[in-house]
Amino acid sequence: TTADMTEVEEVEEVDLERKLAGGFHKLSSAISKHQHKKVLKHANELLELVPEDETARHCKLVALIHLGKLEEAHELANGAKTRRTRESALLKKERAYCYYRNGDLGKALGMAEACEDTEGVMELKGQLLYRLGRREESKDVYERLLQSHKRGRVKADLLGNIIASYISAGSAGDVPSVLKQVGASKSSLEETPEIAYNNACVSLSLGKYAEAMDLLEVAERVGYESLFEDDLTEEETKEELAHVFAQKAFVLERLGRPKESQEQTAQVLKCVSQDDVTLAIATNNLAALRGSANVHDSLKRFDKLQALRAESEKSSGKVRRKNSLGDATGLVLSQDFAGLLQPEESSCVLSNYAACALLAGRPEAAERTAERALEACSGRPDAAATMALALARQGREDEALSSLDEFGERGGDPEAAAVAKCEIAVLCSKWKQAANALLSLPEDKRHQPAAIATALWLLERSGDKSRASSAVDACASWWDSQASSGALSEGGFASYARALKICGQFRFRSKDPDGAAALYQKVLDRTDDPQLRSEAMAGLVQLHGVSDASLADRYESEMPPVPGLEELDVELLEQATVRSARGSQPRTQGAMAAPSAAKDDPAKPSSAAQDEVYATKSKAQRRREFLRTLPEERQEYVAARQKEQRRKKAKRKAKQPADCAGEPDPERWIPKRDRSGYKKTRREKKLAKSVVKGSQGAGKVNEMLDKSQAPVDTTRGPNLPNLPRRRKR
Numbered sequence: 001t002t003a004d005m006t007e008v009e010e011v012e013e014v015d016l017e018r019k020l021a022g023g024f025h026k027l028s029s030a031i032s033k034h035q036h037k038k039v040l041k042h043a044n045e046l047l048e049l050v051p052e053d054e055t056a057r058h059c060k061l062v063a064l065i066h067l068g069k070l071e072e073a074h075e076l077a078n079g080a081k082t083r084r085t086r087e088s089a090l091l092k093k094e095r096a097y098c099y100y101r102n103g104d105l106g107k108a109l110g111m112a113e114a115c116e117d118t119e120g121v122m123e124l125k126g127q128l129l130y131r132l133g134r135r136e137e138s139k140d141v142y143e144r145l146l147q148s149h150k151r152g153r154v155k156a157d158l159l160g161n162i163i164a165s166y167i168s169a170g171s172a173g174d175v176p177s178v179l180k181q182v183g184a185s186k187s188s189l190e191e192t193p194e195i196a197y198n199n200a201c202v203s204l205s206l207g208k209y210a211e212a213m214d215l216l217e218v219a220e221r222v223g224y225e226s227l228f229e230d231d232l233t234e235e236e237t238k239e240e241l242a243h244v245f246a247q248k249a250f251v252l253e254r255l256g257r258p259k260e261s262q263e264q265t266a267q268v269l270k271c272v273s274q275d276d277v278t279l280a281i282a283t284n285n286l287a288a289l290r291g292s293a294n295v296h297d298s299l300k301r302f303d304k305l306q307a308l309r310a311e312s313e314k315s316s317g318k319v320r321r322k323n324s325l326g327d328a329t330g331l332v333l334s335q336d337f338a339g340l341l342q343p344e345e346s347s348c349v350l351s352n353y354a355a356c357a358l359l360a361g362r363p364e365a366a367e368r369t370a371e372r373a374l375e376a377c378s379g380r381p382d383a384a385a386t387m388a389l390a391l392a393r394q395g396r397e398d399e400a401l402s403s404l405d406e407f408g409e410r411g412g413d414p415e416a417a418a419v420a421k422c423e424i425a426v427l428c429s430k431w432k433q434a435a436n437a438l439l440s441l442p443e444d445k446r447h448q449p450a451a452i453a454t455a456l457w458l459l460e461r462s463g464d465k466s467r468a469s470s471a472v473d474a475c476a477s478w479w480d481s482q483a484s485s486g487a488l489s490e491g492g493f494a495s496y497a498r499a500l501k502i503c504g505q506f507r508f509r510s511k512d513p514d515g516a517a518a519l520y521q522k523v524l525d526r527t528d529d530p531q532l533r534s535e536a537m538a539g540l541v542q543l544h545g546v547s548d549a550s551l552a553d554r555y556e557s558e559m560p561p562v563p564g565l566e567e568l569d570v571e572l573l574e575q576a577t578v579r580s581a582r583g584s585q586p587r588t589q590g591a592m593a594a595p596s597a598a599k600d601d602p603a604k605p606s607s608a609a610q611d612e613v614y615a616t617k618s619k620a621q622r623r624r625e626f627l628r629t630l631p632e633e634r635q636e637y638v639a640a641r642q643k644e645q646r647r648k649k650a651k652r653k654a655k656q657p658a659d660c661a662g663e664p665d666p667e668r669w670i671p672k673r674d675r676s677g678y679k680k681t682r683r684e685k686k687l688a689k690s691v692v693k694g695s696q697g698a699g700k701v702n703e704m705l706d707k708s709q710a711p712v713d714t715t716r717g718p719n720l721p722n723l724p725r726r727r728k729r
Contacts, residue, residue: 020046020049023042023045023046023049024046024055026038027042027043027056027059031059037063037067039059039060039062040060040063040064040067042059043056043060047060062094092111092114093112093115093118093121093124096108096109096112096115097124099111100124105128105132108124108128109125109128109129109132112124112125113125117144119145119149122141122142122144122148123145123158123161125141126138126141126142126161126165127161129141130165130168133343135165135168135169136169138169139169142161142165145162146162146178146181146182149182154184156191156192156194156195157192157194157195159179159182159184159188159195160192160194160195160198162178163175163198163199163202164198166178167198167201167202167205172201172205172206173206175202176202190218190222191222192222193222193244196215196218196219196223197216197219197244197247199219200212200216200247204254209251209254209255210255213248213252216244216247216248216251220241220244220245220248223240223241224241227240235271238271239271239272242268242271242272242278242282243276245267245268245271246265246272246278246281246285248264249261249262249264249265249268249282249285250285252264253285258289261289262286262289262290265285265286269282269283269286269301274304275336277336277341279304279305279337280305280333280337280341280345280349281341281349283298283301283305283349284349287301287302287352287353295359295360296360298356299353299356299360302331302349302353302356305331305334305349306331306332306334328362328364329365329368330354330357330365330366330367330372331349331350331353331354331365331369331372332372333349333350343376343377344376344380346373346376347373347374347380347383348380350370350372350373350376350383351369351370351386353369354366354367354369354370354383354386354390355382355386358386358390358393363391364390366386366387366389370383370386370390373386378410378411379412379413380412381407381412381413381416381420384403384412384420385404385416385420385423385424387403388400388401388403388404388421388424389424389427391403392424392428397424397430401421401425401430401433404417404420404421404424405421415441415442415445418438418440418441419437419438419441421434421437422438425437426458431458431459431462432458432459432462432464434458435455435458435459435464435467438451438454438455438458439471443478447474447475447478447479448495449495449498449499452471452503453502455468455471456468456471456472456502465510468506469510475499476499476503476522479496479499479500480522483496483526493527494527494532497523497526497532497536500519500520500523500526501519501520501523501532501535501536504516504519504520504523504536505539508539508542513543516539516543517539517540517543520540521536521540523535523536524536524537533558533559534559537555537559540555541555623642627639
């Protein structure tokens with residue numbers, strides 16, 4: 001019996017080896033053909049024969065991942081971990097991928113870093129770093145992957161991820177060289193919708209908006225073609241390509257077509273899925289395109305991005321979203337969107353919501369949302385300015401100004417914080433603090449013409465003339481040093497001249513004519529701009545023209561000619577009648593005697609010369625000028641005729657005085673046409689003649705129609721009806 005048992009075991013072992021060989025052959029064939037369902041089937045068959053086989057378990061795990069059965073794959077990977085065998089180390093990459101697909105990015109990255117740097121592991125690490133916002137590190141990983149990559153064709157998914165990492169790291173200009181390195185052709189860039197979309201984003205990042213629009217059209221076409229093979233409906237296809245349509249709307253705005261961009265963004269919001277990150281981006285873009293219009297509708301759209309209520313706030317067993325319109329909590333992004341948006345994108349969405357809430361009169365919601373925007377991205381200046389403005393709207397002005405100081409101390413943009421502080425201080429009528437904020441800018445910013453003009457105005461409003469004078473001296477000396485060092489360009493000299501002109505105007509207002517004259521003279525020496533030179537010369541003449549008439553004559557010859565000035569006669573303009581802004585004024589007696597004096601005095605200008613003067617003339621003036629053109633024998637006749645016409649016209653316009661002495665008319669409440677003294681018009685009289693009065697039929701009747709008096713014909717019988725003949729019975 002021992003020999004029989006040995007023989008049976010040998011047979012079973014041979015049969016097992018035969019089954020294993022056939023199973024592994026089928027498994028290898030299914031893997032080569034990428035038939036993942038068959039791979040899973042054959043791997044299960046092999047695991048029934050040999051449950052501890054590492055290769056079969058590994059193939060099963062990969063097949064589950066490819067088939068999207070991530071929960072089963074995760075359980076299988078954790079089961080391998082508990083055995084603490086070599087299999088656990090072999091499946092680290094697959095386990096890391098399962099954690100990645102389940103959203104546990106940190107744990108997946110730690111597990112991937114513990115693996116050996118193969119191409120698959122490096123690709124997974126690069127994607128994990130990209131999702132975690134560590135873009136430079138992601139780019140470095142992909143660069144090492146490209147260096148270790150053997151010559152040959154790069155997979156479309158990998159190429160799309162490489163392009164996305166370079167764009168997010170701000171190195172979109174290096175993408176063409178990378179594509180050339182891997183030998184990517186035009187057809188390979190149109191292989192999948194994802195790579196076509198990423199290729200369009202490269203042109204968008206480089207500012208080539210027209211080219212980006214063409215490439216987005218290509219991505220849309222490729223997407224329609226690939227989704228058509230999956231038998232999707234039109235609505236499902238639009239939902240899958242919503243990100244392409246949203247990007248096209250953004251490019252339209254960059255191309256200067258905001259209305260079309262707004263319309264397309266609204267269409268995207270109609271077809272996008274409610275859990276797609278494109279919903280958050282399109283909602284944000286639509287609110288930005290609208291600006292201050294339809295603010296309440298924008299807030300309602302933002303409400304779809306809200307986080308769900310806590311379990312304690314559930315009502316009637318239904319989970320509801322927070323209503324941003326009814327409370328002051330502001331916007332709290334749902335985890336579905338917050339996990340997919342980059343920190344800068346989340347901060348942008350929250351900042352735009354805060355701006356809409358502020359426009360809608362909800363400063364509390366704006367304040368809290370702006371705080372969350374700063375938590376997501378601490379260096380965002382528009383969020384800091386919105387929060388400060390919301391605090392100022394609530395009457396917390398000192399807290400608003402101090403929040404901007406804290407923003408600059410935390411590493412935010414100090415220049416943006418200073419400008420925002422100046423604006424809010426002006427809104428709060430704190431002129432001195434506004435001037436201090438503006439003068440705290442760097443020298444190359446605070447000495448610019450617009451900045452120095454605003455600072456001087458604020459210091460004058462606050463009454464600090466001495467500090468304003470010091471600011472003028474500092475501005476003039478800084479510009480002089482820049483000009484002497486040769487650091488100014490052609491546009492810099494124009495700014496130099498404008499700044500000196502502003503400083504000169506301040507000196508003139510401060511009763512310092514010598515200082516103003518020195519600054520105006522510098523403007524003349526430093527610029528060739530005719531407008532600036534004219535203003536500077538006008539200022540010099542205004543300062544010293546009264547005491548030194550030669551100065552006015554000297555600068556008059558240097559001023560550019562005024563077009564049309566040579567054709568005007570100054571003496572004639574003094575005599576011309578110009579209608580004032582408040583209407584024509586009655587002329588004095590001396591002005592009425594001027595035409596008769598001009599007739600006898602040959603030195604006075606004639607009426608023909610007066611016609612050339614560009615002045616508004618009254619109707620009486622035109623009538624008198626017309627009379628002077630007539631012969632003397634006709635002037636009296638025409639004047640008398642005009643006088644008679646004016647008299648008749650005045651008579652027609654004169655109103656009859658009301659008869660208040662007599663009794664009131666008893667028929668005054670009756671319509672005029674029904675009163676006894678009403679005189680009918682010709683038309684009413686004609687209509688009255690044709691009206692037939694009396695009862696119906698009382699008018700004239702045609703006698704031919706009256707048969708009552710007609711003679712009776714006795715020769716004929718009565719007119720009987722033609723009845724059918726009766727049958728005899």
